[in-house]
Amino acid sequence: MVNVYLHSLPAGDLMLLVLAEKRSLGSRDGPPHLVVVVPLHCRAAAHDTLRLLQSQDSAVVRVDEGRAGGFALLCPRLKQRWRFVTAQTGDLHAVLDLAKVADSLLFILDAADGWDSAGEHCLSCLFAQGLPTYALAVPGGTDLPPKKRIDARKKLAKAIEKRFPEAKLFPLNTEQESSLLLRHLATQKQRHLAFRDRRAHLLAYTAEFVPGQESDLVGTLKVSGFVRGQTLDVNSLVHIVGHGDFQMSQVDAPPDPLSLNPRVVKGQKRSQDTEDDSVNGTDEMEEDVKVLMKVDPHKQESLQSEVVPDPMEGEQTWPTEEELQEAEASLKANRRVVKVPKGTSKYQAAWIVDDGEEGSEKDDDDDDEDDDMDDDMMEEAVSQEGESSGEEEPAEEECETMTVSECLRDDQYDEKMEEDEQMLEKYKQERMDEMFPDEVDTPRDVPARVRFQKYRGLKSFRTSPWDPKENLPRDYARIFQFQDFSRTRKHLFRKIEKEETEGASVGWYVTLHICNVPVSVMESFKEGKPLVLFSLLPHEQKMSVLNFLVRRHPSNSEPVRAKEELIFHCGFRRFRASPLFSQHTSADKHKLERFLRPDAALVVTVYAPITFPPASVLLFKQRSNAMHDLIATGSLLSVDPDRIVIKRLVLSGHPFKIFAKTAVVRYMFFNREDVMWFKPVELRTKWGRRGHIKEPLGTHGHMKCHFDGQLKSYKRVFPKWTYDPHVPEPVPWVRSESTLPVQEVEME
Template identity: 45%
Template sequence: QRRHQAVQIRRNKRDDVLSKKRSLGGLAAAPFLVCVLPLNQDFDPASVILKLTKCDPEAIVNMSPSGVIHISIPKFKQRFAIVKPSVDNDHAILDTLKIANTVLFVISGECGINYETEPIDSWGSNLLLACFSQGLPTPIIAVSDLDNIPIKKRNAQKQIIQKHASKWFPDEKIVALEKEGDELNLLRKIGNQKQKSVTYRDRRPHLYSENVEYLKDTASDVGTLKVSGYLRSIPLSVNNLVHIPGLGTYQLSQIDAPADPYNFDKKKNVIGGSSEIGAENVEVKVLEVADPTKQESLESENIPDPMDGEQTWPTEDELKEAEQEQKLKKVKKVPKGWSSYQAAWIPDDDAEFISDDSDGDSDSDYMDAKSDDKSEYSDAEDNMDTVTESEIPVNDQQYDNELDLIAEQSDLEKLKAAKCDLIFPDEIDTPQDIPAKERFQKYRGLESFRTSPWDPKENLSGDYARIFQFQNFDRTRKRVIKELKDKEGALPGWYITLHVKNVPESLWNSAFVSTQSPVVVFGLLPHENKMSVVNVVLKRTNVLDEPLKSKEKLIFQCGYRRFIVNPIFSQHTNGNKHKFERFFQPETTAVATFFAPIQFPPSPVLCYKEVKGSLILVAIGSILSCNPDRTVIKRVVLSGHLFKVHKKSAVVRFMFFNRDDILYFK
């Protein structure tokens, strides 16, 4: 009985492997999507793609309207789709790699000999870092242009390139394209090798566009986007939502099933010439039409009921109005010696309104660091050094026109504050202009940061009434993943056309028409369009050494999504309370918290910062949770000068400046 059970288990595993192989690249399946990328920005891999199209005289070669080159090899009974994104568009490269089954890295054999640069330059290193952080598909490394190198130096050059490639791919061996038939063997290797699994991609239906058509509505500024391509991974229902990176989340109106234009029955076309595929009258079959009663809603935020509010804490707008009313006070000119009772009888026409800013409270944040992202970060001035500015005006003619003086001064202030926070974390000086008990009235003393209680629901901002929270996030995630097996709709491997409705024309023109970026479509899982508080674990890269300030504008790519947020940073620790970090220092790890749509982990996270018009990868990580109850607490440490030390006490100077504060904090 045990022997029969082992045989059945072995047979089931073999069947699973065969079914996975047959579901990709076969006659009735989606072709292998191969992304060709150079590892040197000065090298163009177009010559390698041209050799792949001519490797087999019996190959059927076609090109789609979006620039995808289809190669069908009859002797292999396999199909390949080759794409080459622009090296000047980092987002286009990452979006293509989200869908690709295989990435073909091409290195020129002339690098280091005829080229002054190395086989993998700084641009290639940054590209590989982003690819590994996002989730790299099955890699292959090929070396071309070996014909231009003397025969005696070829082996040495290949060893040098293998050494550079082994730093990133220890288990991969380079494929040299120097003999006739090497390109055909390369395609054979792509079709037979084991495919690497990317979890966040394999759990969602996805599609790379072969043909895109925008149909504008005559009565409005929106239209229908028709995206054609091969569906991959899991089935897609017309009632589900789809997300297009760079364009947003939309609903589908219907799904069509046109005939596959790139199968083995089609005649061979010349690349760059007139294609006969678009001219054929192909019958289009409608697979599904959206049902309004079953279609998922685009509503991402909850509409709060003001009568259900249990919290009596005033909103920030109400606090600002009250603060302005307190600042405005009447000043009346009265004769010398008059009392306040006598001054009250003076008519209001003789009164003047002035604003008193001396008693303002500069700290507008609450202790609960789940504060509104729109609020100003108020404690920055506590850690700032005093800067004495010269009264002599700056001569613009003697200053470099390419540099911004104001930006340089703000960067210098930021670096000083970050250095001060690194040396003296959370330490601030007690202000002298206002009482300390008023300055720190929103703070509380904790006997123990780890064990002292703190209610995560108190003093929440009004935005928390508009977001969603799961009763048990992990249980919901497991249930959603389990239900994927019983999903209905268009099956993976079909060539389909998605009708994406209500796409704004201006957004479509700015995001794709002007940039010529590829269109990538992802199907969303249930609840992934709703807003919540997302926590991601980040680790700083070595590309940028500057510290990142909390609530600084950054560009995040979480899985298939990309958006701009102003996150707050906190320590990645155990427990239910986490200390707020004013700066995300280099070579450290932190948790970033921000409002964003829900996304079920695991999902990789890439964090970019825009510096002088270019995007720099400053941190990488993954999604930790979608939990609004994660309490982030801002801590302050009052500093002073140690004057005298006793056995059980000490005397500290310059910590408080009036007796009331001493008695209050005693």
Template identity: 40%
Template sequence: MQQAHRPGTLKQSNKVHKSRHRSKRSVTSAVKGKISIKDVVRRNRHILKKEERRHQANQIRKNKREEVLSKKRALGGGRNPPFLVCVVPLNAQLDVQSALAILRTCSEGAVVSQSENGILHISLPNFKQRFSFICPEVDNDFSLLDALKIADTALFVCSALDEPMDEWGERVLALAMAQGMPTPVVVAMDIEGVHPKKRTSEKHNVQKLISKWLPEEKVMQLDKSSDGLNLLRRIGNQKRNVIHHREKRPYLLAEEVQYVPDTEGQSGTLKITGYLRGMPLNVNGLVHITGLGDFQMSQIDGLDDPHPLNSKDNSKLDSMDAEVVKRTVLQVADPAKQESLQCENVPDPMDAEQTWPTEEDIEQANIETKNKKMKRIPKGWSDYQAAWIVESDAEGEGSDDGSEEDEDDDNEDFMSCEEDNSDQEEKEADNDFESVTESEVGPTDEKYKMTSSWDPKENLPEDYARIFQFENYDRSRRRVFKELEDSLVNMYGFYITIHVKDVRQDLWKAHQSANANAPLSVFGLLPHEHKISLMNVVLKRTGVSNEPIKSKERLIFQVGYRRFIVNPIFSQHTNGSKHKYERFFQPASTCVASFYAPIQFSPSAVLCFKEKRNTKLQLVASGVLLSCNPDRLIIKRIVLSGHPYKVHKKSAVIRFMFFNRDDVIYFKPCKLRTKYGRTGHIKEPLGTHGHMKCVFDGQLKSQDTVLLSLYKRMFPKWNYENCIVTDKGSQSEGMEA
């Protein structure tokens, strides 16, 4: 058979045409018969037609609408807790009981009852909703904040006859917005008492005044029963504001409180009864009681709802004796699984004890000893300064000294009495030096940089041994929230009794005498939220005061549900690993405050108060929780300045920066700069009074100033105090360490 021709190595091959604009025919012929790998593995998807897409959109819209309506129907009715409304006057002279009297009689079928601590309960069977109203004390900031902290709705009441809003009203709105505003509702009373021709203008004036604080809120009228019914309808159907630090934790408002002392009389059990809200509550966890502190629980009981929706159920409960009310034990604490109240780490003093070296350690030490040589350096020099000296070995120096001694012996006849002083000076000079060992490899540039990295674990204070730290704060936070959401036992809306054990009797009596009428709230703590760590919060000045706040000044903080006293340090809120220390928190500025406090997972609102002499507390800043990170580097910069004494080309004699020769030698490796932009370094000290010879990259001017920047890491002081009891006259009293 004839063999086919094969082209050789000299066969000419022309370059293909690289045109970007190919015709459709050429593209089709090029890919003819080829199938994309994505088309092979892709499933056959049904392409929706126009009518099918329309039905799909309608179904999605319907599901979302039903989900929203089901959430609204669940609130305030059935086994869910009633709407908790905090009634706050915008004028300190206004009595809100007149507004509650209208709400009591707004509907004929309303079921009205009242708790022992003054909480008003109104049930509307036709609305299938229940409402609870609390009235915090006027002119008590902490009582107001505690009530707004757990309320679903904030009802602000003003009057058209008097001044709608005074200084107290502005303070109330400022505190509520800084802490986290619940769903707001504003009502105006006494409009019927105004002349009919002036009612519209008067209501418009109130609306204009409220719009400065709440621009989206429409002022409602509350003078008649129909107005009260419209108000309750709006409270039950409006959209809820989400307060994250509250929704992520279980909490309740105390309806009934009973203290049962132990046999010894020093402590006792505090029984707190109320509607559970928020997330599930675990009896083995810890609870925080506002104004008292953190405690453990012994058990949780379930009770019949004393304020049901229907009047028939209410009449049955009224006829029943208190002892006959059904009580069910829901959870009992397990001592083996119960979380400890230990908040500080106990450092072991023998943790860093010297252990017996192994054979490998001894062999490595012998190798390092062989690779070292002797070097003479001035006394007092550090290893960093000694690394810059390059000298010969100590043996060579000894041979040179021996030759000099021989020469002195030969010329002994020519020595005078003045040479005795020279011998003494040489001995003193020898005493100023010492011998140190150095590795044969010598210092490297990576080991001795001017711009070395700052180790966050280096030279930590003793207080750091007492705190706890997360390996990854954000990851731990997500894990804790996920475990809480996946909890199987959900008692949301249950009317329960919490048995809080080991409550000191003197502490409870002091709280009752100071805050008898204040609302008592309980928050369930998440895991690790009782342990102490370094907390960093971002603060912004409120503009109320123009006085600068000094670092380490005594301040009162409220972070989420917790209130305490600390002396924070301030730093700049910037990106990067190092943050500049601020001596003062200036007005109209933003900074980060760092202090030791119990761990709390973000997000959480932060309020900062300052104590004034002979006055009440003043809100000076507000912000949010940034992190609980002890590794935040807060760097303080100190600038030393000196002045040229003699200038010669690029070298100059500088004085007034140091006043000791040893200080000049110690800071010799540091870099210098001037106000006119020159850079340089210290060459050598001159004399004994701190003068030094420096070399720069250009000639200095006589009016220039030489600067040396020094840096130091700053740490807060351990001065955490619980805000135990707050008095009306002086909020700083009754605070314990």
């Protein structure tokens, strides 16, 4: 954006640059003013609007060949030139692609209703992507009576005020009104989109496909158009929206078809400034098309988008004696002593954090996170005090638990298990009403240690360490990663602002020779779809992991499933991918993400080509009837493969018997081996008590657990409905004279 680039300039210089930019747009030295006509109602008469715009006095109209509704308007008297392109009604992708490169959008409204449901959907997508300069026009409405015409205009103005607070409504029924509209389009302040102002881009005016020698399906695509945004370098890559990334072989300078002065061939004047005069020869100078620049193989960007993984890179060789001694020394230096429950493996013990580690982790935190961690650290301290106090007096705990009842003996514990089966089904039905988040049922047919072997127990989402390089999938060997993405982005943007790039300047009419393009691109252009090109910044062709911060669109009520294929509009790109959804957390030192929540901002993680923010993103879901529903909108958050997305599962159990701080828990596991496997994992109750598994009881998954405080074993009770208004008559009362025999009691 201009106000970002020039924030350090004086106010007077800034105003001069803005004025120069406004004057260059549509002038002889700048590109034609690109206006995209967007009908927002099925009754909006777009053809009448185009007919009125073409009927300007002293204006030359040049209709685009093979493009319905497209024409150029040249006004030598005003020294202005426009190019009007009509977006196809119902083709949402075409509207969004044209809005990416348009200087102005001309919305055509209906005189009575303004816009319909399709127009409302189109406006929602355009606002989410980023709206350039726009104008509102209302053709027709003259056939209504004067009173109804005034009422319809007031109703339409009220609707426009909510959607476009500062917009001005232009009636479009006469040539004079069309002249006022053109003047407004030429003089209004331009709104900039950051993702296109930092990249060279153009809308194809003409295109030609030259088949290759090996196959007719792939060849060279010659695209002609006006350069916009930034200077176009032939050595950079070019992205054709909806089709992919490609390389260029050369850039030509043909005669400008929309020149205000046809007698001057601008391609000949430009060719004098190039260094290809001695290379091309005198014969080429006499031609109309001049070669501006050819690609330099040593400076050309590569199309490599993925890293080719080496299968032998992970192989381990036999260590030398020196390496063994160094490893043993480091192991002794890093060795620590921790108290763990019985049966804990070395790997599981590594996840148990002692007091010293917690203190060191807290010292390493930033000052602004200390306040957020105080509460969690106090809870952990209370938990450890409870555990340590329990370990100091194990005999008292054993005595308290074992002397309550003889049924807790291990050899008699498996008797009468049919009642447990019935109680389990009843407990499952009662638990459906609680709606505990992320809670899952432990399977009966598969051992829990097998079903959840990829999961690990975390003491805290915020403070528990997690190595981002651990257990990576094979796909991570194919992606690129920056050492410092933010620093690379700042350096690249600073270079764009300060350094001048050699190539085709903004406003030049050029022809790009794009190599190895499939013939489907040309077929799409012949069908009337727009052909939009963007030059790529360095590294933007490489694959990585992109994180988007989005919010659900209000019109979307259907649930979105993880790994479901969606359509993305990310900045200037359009692609399909199957993302992961996670909940966004603000306090996020270790970059841990909780799983999907419908009531919060979502982070969408996906494999995609690198894109430097800022860039807007739109997510569409394709229905069976080929319609695309807008489900979420947002922006690019980061390009970071180290951002950890965690899927959380909660295994719950039911306290069978409670003895102060000790309880017997069932229904969490169903065999003894699972209890021993999950013994190192910390337990937590819904009321905040923390504890651990002491030992299994029997062979059906019951376990004895100890907590850091008294467990609340309360439940609410209600009276039974036993009201009866009919009371039986009392029987006559008679005193009994019988005497009970006196029992003899031996006294000591």
